[in-house]
Amino acid sequence: DVKVTQSSRYLVKRTGEKVFLECVQDMDHENMFWYRQDPGLGLRLIYFSYDVKMKEKGDIPEGYSVSREKKERFSLILESASTNQTSMYLCASSFVAGGRTGELFFGEGSRLTVL
């Protein structure tokens, strides 16, 4: 089974701190994604990556950056955390075959609280 592992289930940080959220997948998937999920707003795409060192902005990239130095690892960075970044963060991966992407595999999520 595909396993997508997020480094922390729960984090509490202070405003202005730099925050790293790590995600690792073990199935050699090309695509990796970071979403945030907030009540009433559904899942919103922050950044995605389709290859090592490649990254593309999603719908809400402001205040975030990402890093993908190895195929299996995709990191989300909050350079200076703010209270409006309190949210559930979800990492996902998917494979590419025959020009189409397979389904998304999600991690269990990281619930970040910024005080």
Next chain:
Amino acid sequence: LAKTTQPISMDSYEGQEVNITCSHNNIATNDYITWYQQFPSQGPRFIIQGYKTKVTNEVASLFIPADRKSSTLSLPRVSLSDTAVYYCLVGDDTGGFKTIFGAGTRLFVKA
């Protein structure tokens, strides 16, 4: 991207069959219909995908009429553990950056 419409919430009792319908009137020829399930405090999980007619797996069935403007996810004999949010997605890139999750249908199964 095809917009989807599904009920906000549904209630059911254990042992019943649950059918969740999704409308997607402007579905394109290349689009697939995909359903995800999300339990509280977890990420969504793929449950089924189809293009036309009927698809069945160990978790659910997906019924798609000939015009493909709607689809129905059928969960046989639900249990309390089926309480979750169910998302209907339509697109030709259901695992890529164009994948859009709407609000989903919150299913609550009662004893």
